Amino acid sequence: MASITILLDKCTGCTLCVKACPFGAIHMAGKKAVIDMAKCTLCGACAAACRFSAIELKKDGGPKKDLSGYKDVWVFCEQKGGAIQSISFELLGEGRKLADKLGVKLCAVILGAGLEEKMDELSHRGADRIYLVDHPALKNYQDDPYTEVLVKLAEEYKPEVILCGATTIGRSLVSRVAIKIGAGLTADCTQLDIDAAERLLLQTRPAFGGNIMATIITPNHRPQMATVRHKVMKEAAIDKNHRAEVISKTYPEEVFKSRTRLLDIVAEIGETVNLSEADIIVSGGRGMGGKEGFALLGELTKALGGAVGAARSAVDADWIPYSHQVGQTGKTVCPKLYIACGISGQIQHLIGMQSSKVIVAINKDPDAPIFKIATYGIVGDVFDIVPALTKEFGRILKK
């Protein structure tokens, strides 16, 4: 059984571990760290923080496995209605760097129906090889056949790394696949790198509520699987001369069986773009006063070509549907520009948008917490400023 021990001869009493423990399980006694085992969850945060190797986290993981048969970096490329989703291009961009560091091939994996003509589009994004499984049952995402096919592919070709978007589809799919093939899976990574000596994928993600970053590895299992957030990685450039080798796989019919049945696909968001993929988000909170306030945000959004977001209070008041909600109980977004209008900036909202590249806050309360994280802040009336911005942006964008 796993255990954790403070090596008293190495502990200097520096208290780094006390600060690092997310569970308040460490205190100092006589200048040495002491772990309260009733509170400790063996999460490893203290051992990772200790600069003196004074915390020994022992794991009984069985014998070291031979992992040498696993190679290549795979990117699961998501398609909807035959259109390859932009997150796939972001992952191919990042996957290329990882594959080069490992000295292996970058492979795109795509499942769908009638995708033959999409192969060039994937090729041009730099994949060395494409695994294509084309079957009518794979036209739209369904958990069972997608899981079966990805498991079969991974078992046959043994990739070292599998990357997937942290999307509705991605999170549902690879969570199942990781269990079936006994792989490690890290959710929602915002940074990836390679430890070339150990051939490890270094997976960094916000942890313990988003105020701490954790780097996670999968030492003794392959493939190393990770989902990656939208808009964090840079899209692979298009190279029309690049050619990938296409491996088209077929399987017996039973592999494509689904217990669930997809009856209908309903598009709701209409003319606005998908929130997680938007480069610009104009978001409103309680300060927008009602549906009329959101109509103003709609006009600004239209001028900028972005998507409308909302704080929980506005959704709870029924001013805008839940699908627009940003924050802890809504979506996590990372656009190039986030304009927060009439949003005070509760921690639950900040968790969902604080990694946006530029944040603009407009609020009549000069003490609103949102100003503490905003790149640019304006204290004033949203009902004056938002229409003025719509007009100004309209003017420069027309040129």
Next chain:
Amino acid sequence: MNIIVCIKQVPNTTDVRIDPVTNTLIREGVESVINPFDAYAIEEAVRLKERCGGKVTVLTMGPPQAENALREALSLGCDEAVLVSDRKFAGSDTWATSYTLAAAIRKIGDFDLVLCGKQASDGDTAQVGPGISAHLDIPQVTYVKKVVEISAELAKVERMTEEGYDVVETPLPCLLTVVKEINTPRMPSMKGLMRAKSAKPLKWTADDIEAEPAALGLDGSPTRVVKIFTPEQRKGGEMLRGDTADVSRELVELLKDIVI
């Protein structure tokens, strides 16, 4: 209809404050609550029971004090509660957690539906729900925003997507993970509170759920944390001052390169 709801006890984020000097979370005095998404799963389970009959069993894996979360679930209308708790579970990642919960669900036995919140607010992985259904080899539908129809054999549900929603039909038994839009959770009733107070949740150890020791806790977890660090705190930037026309023009000028 027998329904199992899996819940997790998490720190209440409304209590979370950041130490301005060390930039770390201040955890003292932070109370533990039921993960917000699990509250919707509990409510949906109780509503389905009221509609179709049967019973709701609430299940959690955690330290002994997670019993408080179970009592709260009982006060909200769940009928039975199970706490799986053992030092052997310490260090579980999502693989080991879903393995443990799946083993507990097998021990509970007769079930038609497993409900989970879409993700926990502390880990944010959304991996445990699908992980449980993979271990149990039952169908799943994630991000469910509405149960349209349900019978002893079939459920028709709406799954939220980035663009709208899918309508999906699934045979039972199955696992659903739910989003906030599915319902508005009720407040506990006086009767519920009284019952919760005197209830005795079942407490199971690793041996009780007949789990494979090597698949539990840190030993059974493929992933491991190797480094933690505090991200650079975002600092408030520039405040723009002046009348509406001035600040609008100034802001548009500053953002020109991003929006064009």
